[in-house]
Amino acid sequence: MKTQRRFLATFFFMCLSLAYVIAAQAQADPLPSWKEGPRKTALLNFVSSVTNSQGDQYVAPEERVAVFDNDGTLWAEQPLYFQALYAFDQIKANLDTHPEWKETEPYKSVLNDDLDGIMASGMEGLMKIVGVSHTNISSDAFTAHVSEWLNTARHPETGKRYTQMVYQPMLELLDYLRANDFEVYIVSGGGIDFLRVFAEEIYGVPPQNVVGSTLEARFEMKDGVPTIIKEAEVNLVDDKAGKPVGIYRHIGRRPILAAGNSDGDLQMLQYTTVMRNAEDSTPRFGLIVHHTDAKREYAYDRDSHIGKLDKALDEADARGWVVVDMKKDWSVIYPE
Amino acid sequence: MKTQRRFLATFFFMCLSLAYVIAAQAQADPLPSWKEGPRKTALLNFVSSVTNSQGDQYVAPEERVAVFDNDGTLWAEQPLYFQALYAFDQIKANLDTHPEWKETEPYKSVLNDDLDGIMASGMEGLMKIVGVSHTNISSDAFTAHVSEWLNTARHPETGKRYTQMVYQPMLELLDYLRANDFEVYIVSGGGIDFLRVFAEEIYGVPPQNVVGSTLEARFEMKDGVPTIIKEAEVNLVDDKAGKPVGIYRHIGRRPILAAGNSDGDLQMLQYTTVMRNAEDSTPRFGLIVHHTDAKREYAYDRDSHIGKLDKALDEADARGWVVVDMKKDWSVIYPE
Numbered sequence: 001m002k003t004q005r006r007f008l009a010t011f012f013f014m015c016l017s018l019a020y021v022i023a024a025q026a027q028a029d030p031l032p033s034w035k036e037g038p039r040k041t042a043l044l045n046f047v048s049s050v051t052n053s054q055g056d057q058y059v060a061p062e063e064r065v066a067v068f069d070n071d072g073t074l075w076a077e078q079p080l081y082f083q084a085l086y087a088f089d090q091i092k093a094n095l096d097t098h099p100e101w102k103e104t105e106p107y108k109s110v111l112n113d114d115l116d117g118i119m120a121s122g123m124e125g126l127m128k129i130v131g132v133s134h135t136n137i138s139s140d141a142f143t144a145h146v147s148e149w150l151n152t153a154r155h156p157e158t159g160k161r162y163t164q165m166v167y168q169p170m171l172e173l174l175d176y177l178r179a180n181d182f183e184v185y186i187v188s189g190g191g192i193d194f195l196r197v198f199a200e201e202i203y204g205v206p207p208q209n210v211v212g213s214t215l216e217a218r219f220e221m222k223d224g225v226p227t228i229i230k231e232a233e234v235n236l237v238d239d240k241a242g243k244p245v246g247i248y249r250h251i252g253r254r255p256i257l258a259a260g261n262s263d264g265d266l267q268m269l270q271y272t273t274v275m276r277n278a279e280d281s282t283p284r285f286g287l288i289v290h291h292t293d294a295k296r297e298y299a300y301d302r303d304s305h306i307g308k309l310d311k312a313l314d315e316a317d318a319r320g321w322v323v324v325d326m327k328k329d330w331s332v333i334y335p336e
Numbered sequence: 337m338k339t340q341r342r343f344l345a346t347f348f349f350m351c352l353s354l355a356y357v358i359a360a361q362a363q364a365d366p367l368p369s370w371k372e373g374p375r376k377t378a379l380l381n382f383v384s385s386v387t388n389s390q391g392d393q394y395v396a397p398e399e400r401v402a403v404f405d406n407d408g409t410l411w412a413e414q415p416l417y418f419q420a421l422y423a424f425d426q427i428k429a430n431l432d433t434h435p436e437w438k439e440t441e442p443y444k445s446v447l448n449d450d451l452d453g454i455m456a457s458g459m460e461g462l463m464k465i466v467g468v469s470h471t472n473i474s475s476d477a478f479t480a481h482v483s484e485w486l487n488t489a490r491h492p493e494t495g496k497r498y499t500q501m502v503y504q505p506m507l508e509l510l511d512y513l514r515a516n517d518f519e520v521y522i523v524s525g526g527g528i529d530f531l532r533v534f535a536e537e538i539y540g541v542p543p544q545n546v547v548g549s550t551l552e553a554r555f556e557m558k559d560g561v562p563t564i565i566k567e568a569e570v571n572l573v574d575d576k577a578g579k580p581v582g583i584y585r586h587i588g589r590r591p592i593l594a595a596g597n598s599d600g601d602l603q604m605l606q607y608t609t610v611m612r613n614a615e616d617s618t619p620r621f622g623l624i625v626h627h628t629d630a631k632r633e634y635a636y637d638r639d640s641h642i643g644k645l646d647k648a649l650d651e652a653d654a655r656g657w658v659v660v661d662m663k664k665d666w667s668v669i670y671p672e
Contacts, residue, residue, distance in 0.1 A: 139584060140612075183544075192585070192588075206398060206589075207587065207589050208519075208544070208586065208589065210588065214585060217584060217585070218577065218581065219578075219579075219580035219581055219584075220577070224610070225610070225613070226580065226603075226607040226610050226612070228584045235571065235572075235585075241554065241555045241556070242555075243555075244562065244564060245553050245555055245564065248475060248553060248555075248564045249550060249571075250586060251543065251544045252528075252532050252542075252543025252544055252546065253542075253544065267555055270557060270562050271555060271562040274557070274560070274562050276476075276561050276562070277561070
């Protein structure tokens with residue numbers, strides 16, 4: 001009898017513990033790297049209201065589309081877009097087969113790490129630089145090259161791997177949205193193929209959910225093997241007014257949440273959040289990541305050459321977009 | 337005691353019944369409109385082998401990508417692609433505002449239902465016809481027009497609504513694949529926006545899983561409303577060698593199953609099924625719908641102007657593609 005009672009007591013205690021663990025999990029903070037305050041509260045309230053099937057702000061799961069810029073929103077973008085650094089490194093790595101680059105712009109400036117010289121070569125020069133590593137190459141070879149680079153190259157200022165320079169609070173936000181049946185997409189000015197090399201592993205975003213700038217491509221049976229060749233012409237510049245076009249083309253649904261950090265995201269934020277007509281009452285969320293932390297990351301906005309944030313910052317108030325202050329709102333920048 | 341025994345007997349019987357129902361459901365034919373035979377067996381065996389986690393043919397769910405052509409594969413395409421019939425109807429409906437069309441080709445031929453005259457106008461004429469209904473129009477207005485047409489127009493020969501001319505056996509195949517964690521995409525030479533109007537309701541394929549021929553588009557804030565305008569230039573012809581490019585661009589993964597019915601699907605079948613190298617042992621499935629049923633549908637292949645099936649039919653044997661004989665293999669064509 002005593003044994004039985006002890007057994008029952010133990011069993012009862014175990015049930016209580018289990019219930020406690022379950023309750024604690026349910027209440028665990030889904031955004032632990034976001035400090036308490038109006039931005040975190042706005043995010044939590046938005047997700048809570050669109051997922052409450054009893055409320056008047058409810059949005060069906062298939063309409064819960066969230067789009068995220070990449071450079072400066074999910075990972076860092078200073079001193080230059082990481083994809084540009086990849087292009088530079090490929091030029092340096094291929095110098096043996098192109099000795100003439102030592103005396104020819106824009107390659108010469110790349111070899112000398114002369115950013116002013118590169119900028120002076122203009123769009124034409126940049127296209128030449130990108131062309132070396134990104135065009136007239138099979139998609140498989142390109143993927144292999146980028147993958148190797150990501151596994152070996154290190155950021156010139158932090159010494160970290162580029163994939164370590166993602167923002168921990170944003171990783172938490174992606175997970176939080178997916179846990180609430182959002183479909184999360186990347187919509188980036190960066191190259192779609194470049195992004196797809198790491199988006200699934202680092203962000204949990206599969207290739208079909210990546211929208212990016214796109215080059216023309218052709219298909220051919222090359223020595224009997226089905227092959228996609230990346231060409232030199234541009235198919236989509238997925239930046240500024242190109243972002244809503246990319247969303248329309250790839251997703252075919254208007255998002256209810258958009259996150260960006262620069263004027264390149266202005267039109268995506270407008271497309272996502274501005275009502276179409278008086279009957280359009282779907283709740284919508286615009287998020288801007290404001291780089292305010294010179295110590296832990298970088299501080300820049302209106303005057304920056306990379307990730308200039310000016311018009312979108314002016315429009316944020318009137319549109320009700322939530323502007324994240326990285327210094328104040330994030331307890332952690334990069335994952336530990 | 338007797339009551340208790342009766343209760344137990346009833347409970348036992350209910351459990352048995354439930355087990356029986358569950359077992360029966362598990363064994364229910366997932367492809368009831370497919371007649372028993374080598375084609376049905378091949379499909380069942382393929383799905384069974386790639387989903388068997390203990391077998392050496394297992395494919396992880398995220399790699400279970402299946403791509404389907406639309407015209408002639410999921411719905412009928414005779415006497416002309418239905419989207420062309422839509423374009424013709426829009427010209428007829430807008431004659432009031434363009435009386436000059438009565439005397440101008442190719443519109444004159446359209447108004448007279450003169451297919452030879454339309455064909456004689458060549459690609460330039462066809463682009464003019466498509467231009468009237470498909471370009472310089474907002475995406476929202478286009479969607480509304482197509483939707484209204486699908487709800488009212490009827491096929492000139494069957495008198496059915498166009499969305500009733502889908503193939504019941506293929507609807508079952510889409511469901512069967514999705515039930516086995518395949519991600520199903522449409523990859524069509526037809527217009528991406530046209531397809532998206534009905535693909536979700538009719539096929540269960542959401543907009544983001546539709547790949548199709550694409551026009552350029554632009555984004556603008558029109559009277560304060562975010563608007564996508566369809567333009568006249570072509571961005572992607574998602575046919576023949578354009579299909580692998582569309583798959584690469586939208587999905588970013590190579591499919592393991594492709595289904596088509598014409599030479600327009602040849603390269604998609606190659607891209608899906610031909611091994612890349614000696615180590616590439618992933619099981620792959622190519623399916624061709626062969627139109628052999630003049631009585632219940634249409635019979636055509638090598639000499640047809642629409643849906644010509646010639647090279648792909650020649651290649652089917654060597655590649656191991658399964659050629660469905662609509663007359664022999666399908667007990668039903670259209671849904672009842």
